[in-house]
Amino acid sequence: MALRPDESELRRLDLNLLPVFVALMRERSVTRAGQALFLSQPATSAALARLRAAFRDELLIRNGKLLEATPRAEALMAALVPSLQAISATLAGATPFDPATDERVFRIGWTDDVGMAAKPLLTRIWQQAPHCRLVIRAANYRTIPAMLESGEIGLALGFMGDDLPAVAKQRVLRRGQFQVLRAADTPPVDLDAYCARPHVLVTPRGDLTGFADAALDRLGRSRRVVLGVPEFGLLRQLLLGTDLLCTISDALVEALLAPEAGGGLAADPLPLPTQDSVMRMAWRTALDDDPAESWLRAQVVAVLARRG
Structure with a gap:
């Protein structure tokens, strides 16, 4: 069957370049896009050159350290992201999976606090799918929607809102109360x-106020945040031997107070x-x-x- 004129355009484009284009648009960096796709920087640069030739456009222009679209x-x-998601869904439905023998790559985005509680999950995956x-x-409630929408990750785990893109589904894994670590x-x-x-505040963006400050303000009270740090993994060494406090989720409390965590x-x-x-757990609808x-x-x- 002959290709229609609009289909003949596919002949001049290597479709393997399309995931590279999406990664470049997402990362705005040849190096980071290559890392996300397990490609070398020269291979990613060559793919960008081929994309520019195929689409007769510069596509991404360097602006300082980043590429501007x-x-x-x-x-x-x-136009391409919905099409690629549809193709992914079609192929996924036809691809069987045997965890004992399969060699595929899973792409997960998670928040730092979930990562600290996820070691048993990694152990379970490696045991069953060696x-x-x-x-x-690394992800947070601000970046997860875009990472899911672009296909950078297939699954997201974290303390996030419910304002996810239409291409994603979600499930609440557990609800709990915040606690004060000391x-x-x-x-x-x-x-x-x-x-x-x-107080110490875990603040990837570098701000020094959080939801607790808004709640205190409603009570006519305030607190003193004296330290902002980028990740929860620093809390143990910061709190031990001081009177610092940190407000965290109950899931992270369980991880930090577990016997194997070291005490104190x-x-x-x-x-x-x-x-x-x-x-919450969120995933792309295409998957x-x-x-x-x-x-x-x-x-x-x-x-x-959480059970029960």
Whole structure:
């Protein structure tokens, strides 16, 4: 059957270049795009050159350290992502999965606090799917929607909102209350102590206010945030031997107070009314029926979902 004129355009384009284009648009960096696709920088640069020739446009122009998309590139991105997702869904439905022998790559984005609680999940995956590989991307509630929409990740785990893109589905894994982490040799925390003692805030963006400050303001109170750090993994060494406090989710409390974590810390209920701590799992709708991704989500539920 002969190709129609509009289909003949496919003959001049290597379709393997399209995931490279999406990665370049997402990362705005040849190096980072190559890393996301396991390609070398020269191979990624060569792919960009071929894309520019195929689409007769510069597509991405260097602006300082980042690449800036042309209007043509923005239009292509908007048109291509839904098509690539549809192709992915079609192929996924036809691809069987045997965890004992499969060698595919899973791409997961998770927040730092979930990552600290996820070691049992990684152990379970490697035990049951010893030949599969994992790519873990740092994510937060601001970046997860875009990472899912672009296909950078297939699954997201974190304390995120429900404002996810239409291309994603979600499930609540657990709801809980926030708690106040402290050194175990310091006094328990009530509202007065919470306002008087210094706080450390985990703040990837570098700001020094959070949801607790808004809740305190409604009570006519305030606290002293004296330190902002980029990740939860620093909390143990920061809190031990000090009177610092940190407000964290109950899931992270469980990880930090587990016997194997090393001891020396304690936690109290947060002494003010705030929203629940909600851990969600979100995934791309295109992967909803993928046997491998369905298996992966089942492992997440088995390890991280709260029973009862």
